[in-house]
Amino acid sequence: MRRRLAALALAVALGGPALAVQPDEILPDPALEARARTISAELRCMVCQNQSIDDSDAPLAKDLRVLVRQRLQAGDSDEGVRDYLVARYGQFVLLRPRLEWETIALWGTPAVLLVFGGVLAWSARRRARAMETEPLSEAEERELRRLTAEDA
Template sequence: MRWLALILCLWALPAFAVDPSEVLDDPVLEERARDLSKGLRCPVCQNESIDESNAPISRELRVLLRERLVAGDSDAEVREFLVARFGEFVLLEPDRTGVNIILWWAAPALLLLALGVGWTAIRRKPGTGDAQLTEKERAELEKILRS
């Protein structure tokens, strides 16, 4: 029972990442801020969004994001601003255009290549390309097998 309580407490930790002082008064703007922050990577935690992270840099990014929204920026403008300032690394899911298309297609292409190589290796007939035994070797083999 204690383990279940501990797991539930740990599971709820990301809910406490956004400090109540950060929350905007306008519920529509706050919802936009939460949606945007779920797609932005914490520079410290690496695989957590800034919405889930308790790191100080994530708090600063959440505050900056909300300031931009209050200033009247659209969602796309906020994303562009943060990418221009911190690079594409700040996006949890990078765009699928330009050079990034190589990153998106490299893994499936390598998987298909590996499957092709594996299929070819399995389908290859055993013994092809192996040299045949000479008469002397055959006689020696017969001699060994008889004894």
């Protein structure tokens, strides 16, 4: 039983995300390195597109990690580093884009289209029900037969 638990613990420990940060990128100041890792985990690799630059081995991700560390060493705040990268690469560089008009439009359009489609379906069903007629009474059927017999 202990062997199974040890094997499971080892699998869990080794099964986590492999960080692509190279030893030559690591800053000597642990506080700056921790800030760099936090920022890097929030930035999208432009090559992989579904990974943070901290997890990606792509050369562009390495360049972005180095750039983040350079900006931090230059004295930029965490938000200043993010603002710099957004100004340079656009909102797409953020794994969680900021709530702005562009992102509201992007995420709100499907909901608006769904509501619009629902209104159209309701309107069409309402018109179809309005076009349904009641059956003719016996007097109306006799009158209809009389009128059609006259025309023939």
